Amino acid sequence: MPDVGIVLPVYVQRRDYLRAAIRSIRNQLYRNFKLVIVIDGVTPAVQQVVRMEAKRDKRIQVIAYAQNKGTEHALNVGFDYLNRVPGIRYLTWVASDNIYHNNFIKVLRRNLRLSPDHVGLVYSSMKLIQGAGQFLSFTNPWQNQPKEKLLDYNFIYGSFMYKKKYAAMAGVYEHTPVEDYDYWLKLTEHCGIKYVPRALVTYRMFAPLSNSLKIKTDPASFRFNRYKYQLVKHLARMRRGLAPETSIIFSVNGASEQMINRLEELLNQNYSNYRIYLIDTSPDGNVAQAINAIPDPRIDYVSIPFASDQEVRQSAINYAITPFVFFYSLDGERMDAGYLENMAARLRAMPYVGPANQMANNQLYMSATLTAG
Template identity: 45%
Template sequence: MIDIGVVMPVYNQVPAYLRIALNSMLKQTYRQFKLVIVLDGANLPTQQIARRFAARDHRVTILHKPRNQGLASALNDGFARLYKIPSIRYLTWVSSDNDYFPPFLATLRRRMIMSPPKIGLVYSAFRYIDAQGKPMYTRAFYQQLRQRQRLPKRHLLHHCFIGASFLYRKSVAQKVGNYRLEPVEDYDYWLRMSEICDIRFIPPILMAYRHRSPNSVSTELETPEGKDRFRQSLQQALREARQRRGMISQDINDEMIQTFIQENHLTIFRP
C-alpha cells in the first residue's frame, strides 16, 4: 500500500540533471510511494522528459501548470493532490537536479516509524556535488555541517540545518499549512513545523545536493533584485517566528543576511 507522497516541482531544468533525479527516485528500494511531478510552466523539452518517465511507471503522475507560478505554489498544488490519497502517511519533496540514493525513502520511513508520535520530521545527512556530479568539500567541512544538523530545534532561528533530505508526517503538514515566502519557503516551513512537533536528525548520507545549480539560492543571490527579495522574505520569516514564540522582533540588515548565508552555507534549498 502506498504510504509516501513525493512532490517534484520542475520549471526549466538541465535535461541531464532531470533524468538523474527521476531515475534516482524510480530506483528507490522502497517502492510504495506516489510521485507527483509539477510542471510549473516548464518548457517543452522538460515536459517531454517528465512525461516519458510518467508513461513507464504508474507511480508517477504529472500536474501541468501552463504558467510558472513559483516554487511555493508548485509545492502546494502537488501536496494538495497527495492529501487526497487516504493511505499516504508521510510526505517529502525532491529537487529536479539532485541525486537521491536508493535507501533514501526506505531509511527515512523506517526511522519515522520507529520514532514516537511527537516526532513529526526526520532528516538526514547529505553531501554536495558540483555541476559534473563530483563530490565537494573536505571532511572537516562535513563534520562541522553534521554538528550543526544535530542542533536542538530551538536553534532553527539562527541556523537552517534541516537540509534537502527529509520526511514528515502528513498529519503534521496539514496543521502547518502551505509553503510561502519564496525564496526561503523551506526555512519558513521548518520554523512553523518545529513549533508543533519535534524533529530528529539521522546520520546516514541519503542524497547528493547539486551546489550552485542554475535554480539554486546562491545563483539567485548574484543579482541585486534576488538579494533584496531574499532579505525581505528572510526578515519576514524570522520576524513572524519570533512573534509566534513571544520574542522581540529583530530587523535583518545586509550584514546579518551575509552572516546567515555564510554560516548556513546556503542550506536553504531550491529545486
C-alpha cells in the same frame, strides 16, 4: 498501497539533471510511494522528460500548468493531491537537480515510523557536489541541532521527511524562495525533529538554473532572499511571542555609499534577533529612499532632523526596550559575520545590576561598554 507521498516541482531544468532526479526516485529500495511531478510552467524539454518517465512508472502523477506560478504554488498543488490519496502517512519533496540515494525513502521512513509519536520531522546529511558533479564534501554533523536553533539558521537542507498529520497543522508552503525554511519553522511549532547522520542525497550546489547560483551571482536576488529569510524568522518569533533580544541604534546624517555598506554589514550578521532603529538626522530625510532598495523586517526608520549625538542617545531610551542595546556608527570598527553573535554571548554572561524600573539605563550602560569603535 503507497504510504509515502513525494512532490517534485519543476519549471526550467537541464534534461540530464531532471532525468537523473526522477530516476533516482523511481529506483528507490522502498517501492510503496506516490510521486507527483508538478510542471510549474510548461517548457518542451521538461515536458518531454517528465512524460517519458511517467509512462514507465504508474506511481508517477503529472500535473502541468502553462504559466509559472512559483515553487510554493507547485508544492501546495502537489501536496493537495497527495492529501487526497488514501493511505499516505509520510510526505517529502525533492528538487529537480538533486540525486536521491536508493535508500533515501527507506531510511527516512523507518526513522519516522520508529520514532516517538511527537517526532514529526526527520532529516539527514547529504553529499555535496558542484554543478556537473565535482565532489565538495559531506555536510557536517553540526546539522544535529535542537529544533529551537532553527530560529538562528536553516540546518535541515534537502533531505527530509515528515508526518502527514503534522503537515495538516503547519498549513501551506509560502514565501518563495525560502518556502522550505518557513515550513520547517511552522511545522516544528507542532512536533519534534530527529537527525539521521547518513548521507542520503547528492545535492548540487550552484547548479545552472538553480536559485543558489542566482543568489550567489545577482546582488538583487541575494537581497531579496535575505529579506525573505529574515521575514520568516520575524513571523515565527511573532507567532511564538518572542521579543527581540537586542536593539541597534544606528544614527546617520544622510544617505551615502558608506552608510549602505555599514547597514549591509549589520544585515549579514549570523545573529539576527534584533531590531535596527535607523535614526536619520539629515534635514531632508533622504535616507528613507536609499534603504528602500534593501528591505528588511528588522529595520525601523526614524527621522529626527538635526539631532545631536546626545539627543539620539536620549531618544534611544524610547525605542530600546530590549535586554541589550548596541550603538552602531559609521566610524566604528568593521565587523565580521560573527561579531554581534559573540557580543550577545558576552552580554548574556554579564550579571544584571539594578531593579526592573532601571532597566533602560542598565541596558544602555551594559551595551555602551561593548560598542563597536
